Amino acid sequence: MNTTKGKSIATILCAFLFAVAVCLGGCGDASSDDTSGKELTSQQETVTEDVAEDEAEEEEAEEDVEDEDVDEDVDDDATEEDTDDEDDEDTSSPTANTHLELTDAEATEKGFIYTLGDTIEIEGYEGESSIVVIPATIDGHPVTSIGEHAFDRNGDVDSVTIPDTVTTIKAYAFVGCDMSRVIIGENVEIIQERAFEICDQLTSVTIPDSVTEIQEGAFSRCYNLKSLTLGSGLITIGDIAFQNCAALEAVVIPDGVEIIGFEAFQGCDNLESVTIPDSVVSIDTWAFRVNSDPVFHCNPGSAAEDYAIENEYETAPIE
Numbered sequence: 001m002n003t004t005k006g007k008s009i010a011t012i013l014c015a016f017l018f019a020v021a022v023c024l025g026g027c028g029d030a031s032s033d034d035t036s037g038k039e040l041t042s043q044q045e046t047v048t049e050d051v052a053e054d055e056a057e058e059e060e061a062e063e064d065v066e067d068e069d070v071d072e073d074v075d076d077d078a079t080e081e082d083t084d085d086e087d088d089e090d091t092s093s094p095t096a097n098t099h100l101e102l103t104d105a106e107a108t109e110k111g112f113i114y115t116l117g118d119t120i121e122i123e124g125y126e127g128e129s130s131i132v133v134i135p136a137t138i139d140g141h142p143v144t145s146i147g148e149h150a151f152d153r154n155g156d157v158d159s160v161t162i163p164d165t166v167t168t169i170k171a172y173a174f175v176g177c178d179m180s181r182v183i184i185g186e187n188v189e190i191i192q193e194r195a196f197e198i199c200d201q202l203t204s205v206t207i208p209d210s211v212t213e214i215q216e217g218a219f220s221r222c223y224n225l226k227s228l229t230l231g232s233g234l235i236t237i238g239d240i241a242f243q244n245c246a247a248l249e250a251v252v253i254p255d256g257v258e259i260i261g262f263e264a265f266q267g268c269d270n271l272e273s274v275t276i277p278d279s280v281v282s283i284d285t286w287a288f289r290v291n292s293d294p295v296f297h298c299n300p301g302s303a304a305e306d307y308a309i310e311n312e313y314e315t316a317p318i319e
Helices: 002-092 103-109 302-308
Strands: 112-115 120-125 131-132 139-144 159-161 179-185 205-206 227-229 250-252 273-275 295-297
Touching: 131 179, 179 205, 295 302
Parallel strands: 120 139, 131 159, 159 179, 205 227, 250 273, 273 295
Antiparallel strands: 112 120
């Protein structure tokens, strides 16, 4: 009986130990699974961090490329602006452009309308530039005249340079033009009637020494013309040539002028000083009919002194 009881106890003990072993084995597997899971999770987190870092680096690289593109665009824009500025400076420089040479295609592209022959006359302008430099030659032929009404009432032109090859500016060539600046070439001989009439944005005009005649109304009603320089080759100032140039304050007639026509300076109501040399032999009675009291600088016994005395203007000797 004791033997049987001992076997039962042994059996129970074995069963208990087996159960404990099974439990320990299960716990070991669970622990192993937990460890593996933790290692996997750690690896996933590492991969995720690496991907995030790679993405961040790619974004920074893209931003750097965009910044470089922007810098290149800015540099390109600055270069284009510098080029545009240089072009503007070139086209506004009288020295650089009085001998501009163009081909037939180039002249047409720039908007000039003209007759092509042994010499060329500019007949019109349809270009877009407000700074106009008239070419000296087209296809090797000299531009010698600006035709009638060529720039008639052109409101888009601000500046005009006339080349030295031009000898004649024809009637109404620039009438009513809004330009504020004109450079007249040094070989122009005649400025025909009303060529620059009502160019009321002009403030200053220099007539080159080559001009011998300014015809009727050539600069009449240039209301803001304040500074006038007449060249030494001038002989005749035509009727109403500078009529109603109300901003003029002083007029110096160069030695060599012989005739000052009818109402040539009538309506120049801000005139303070007029200088007339002995070469002038004919002054129309109404040449200086103005609403001011200019002083006439002239020599005793001259036609200018006779005119001043007749019209009760103060006289003073030429300095």
